Amino acid sequence: MSKRFRRHPELKRLEGGWRRPKTRTNKVRRKLKGKKPMPSQGYGTPKSLKHKHPSGLTEVIVSNPKELENIKKDEQCVRISGSVGSKKRMEIIKRASELGIKVLNPNVRVVKNVAPSEKK
Structure with missing residues (x-):
């Protein structure tokens, strides 16, 4: 509530x-x-606004780059699943930018490259 x-x-x-x-x-x-x-x-909430992001787009949860092919970029936006690792997350973000699809959580858990000498 x-x-x-x-x-x-x-x-x-x-x-x-x-x-x-x-x-x-x-x-x-x-x-x-x-x-x-x-x-x-x-x-x-009015039916026209129910289950929509404040931007007016419907959210779709995506867990791999293949699922981006079915997204309608004028009506839907993408939220990357929490169980997706960093490597696949970067692939999804790259493919979404190529297709012009809005990603709602692009910066979550993006890991910087660490030089091998800095690791213990």
């Missing part, structure tokens, strides 16, 4: 996640004026 909907007895020791108020006398459940809002229909 977003920060708009907070748990009713909001104390430091309680988790921040939403819990539906259930008791008979609860003011939030009864939707009294001046109390916190409860999630309900109408607060949702």
